Amino acid sequence: MLKKSLKVAAIAMTLVFVFGIGFKALSQGPRSIPGVNADDKFPKGCVSCHTVVDGKDHKVSTIVKAIADAVTPELLAKAQASSPEGLTLKGKHPKVPTTEVPKKCMMCHSKTSKTAPAFSRLMHTIHLTGATNMFMSTFQGECGHCHKYDKATGDWNLCNGTE
Ligand code: HEC
Numbered sequence: 529m530l531k532k533s534l535k536v537a538a539i540a541m542t543l544v545f546v547f548g549i550g551f552k553a554l555s556q557g558p559r560s561i562p563g564v565n566a567d568d569k570f571p572k573g574c575v576s577c578h579t580v581v582d583g584k585d586h587k588v589s590t591i592v593k594a595i596a597d598a599v600t601p602e603l604l605a606k607a608q609a610s611s612p613e614g615l616t617l618k619g620k621h622p623k624v625p626t627t628e629v630p631k632k633c634m635m636c637h638s639k640t641s642k643t644a645p646a647f648s649r650l651m652h653t654i655h656l657t658g659a660t661n662m663f664m665s666t667f668q669g670e671c672g673h674c675h676k677y678d679k680a681t682g683d684w685n686l687c688n689g690t691e
């Protein structure tokens with residue numbers, strides 16, 4: 529009888545230590561996650577971030593115009609890596625409108641496309657890979673700058689906007 533209650537007490541003490549003290553020591557408090565528990569500075573996603581900054585034009589319309597002439601080797605390498613099997617990119621983009629980005633982009637960049645990389649893979653490789661990626665260094669690789677969290681329903685939606 530005594531032995532059994534000692535055993536129970538030992539288990540209880542272990543649980544208190546692991547979950548009580550152990551977790552408390554590890555806890556650093558919540559990190560700030562834009563759109564979840566911190567301000568969302570880019571409510572329209574792509575077009576909120578791709579603007580003119582310090583006189584430098586980062587607009588999606590400007591990028592799309594530039595790649596209709598020529599694609600830089602860095603961008604082409606990332607786009608090629610995210611392309612479906614069997615597709616070799618030409619390095620020249622068709623002329624396209626930039627109303628409703630990325631909704632309109634995804635018409636061609638669908639998951640089943642044989643001629644263009646799927647937009648999820650293309651956007652993820654462009655923004656989340658590379659040792660000197662500015663989206664990682666300047667914007668902390670935040671998923672929530674493109675994917676928007678709906679606190680009321682728990683849904684994550686890809687955000688859409690016009691320049
Ligand atoms: C919070 C800021 C931010 C958001 C939101 C964002 N981007 Fe970007 N984007 C960047 C940065 C920074 C780069 C440069 C990455 C690098 O250093 O290679 C970039 C690069 C790009 C490039 C490649 C440009 C080039 O010439 O190499 C394209 C295309 C692009 N973004 C399109 C989009 C689209 C479409 C969306 C929405 C689905 C989007 N971006 C959302 C910041 C953003």
Ligand code: HEC
Nearest residue numbers: 595599607617618619620621622624626632633636643644
């Ligand atoms: C009419 C169809 C179409 C639409 C709409 C479209 N794309 Fe593309 N995209 C393509 C094709 C085809 C390629 C592959 C081009 C190649 O072979 O280099 C491509 C490739 C790309 C690449 C890789 C670089 C390149 O040109 O190879 C980027 C970046 C890109 N698209 C961004 C966008 C963005 C941003 C939008 C929306 C504003 C968009 N695309 C809308 C068809 C489209």
Ligand code: HEC
Nearest residue numbers: 630647648649651652655656669670671672673674675686
């Ligand atoms: C630059 C914009 C951008 C950023 C940043 C971004 N995503 Fe995405 N993500 C997209 C786009 C575009 C799609 C395609 C949505 C569609 O097809 O409906 C997508 C789709 C997805 C999907 C659905 C699966 C798929 O392949 O379609 C998952 C899962 C996902 N993203 C996870 C993440 C995570 C995790 C992060 C952060 C580490 C992240 N994304 C950051 C643009 C982004």
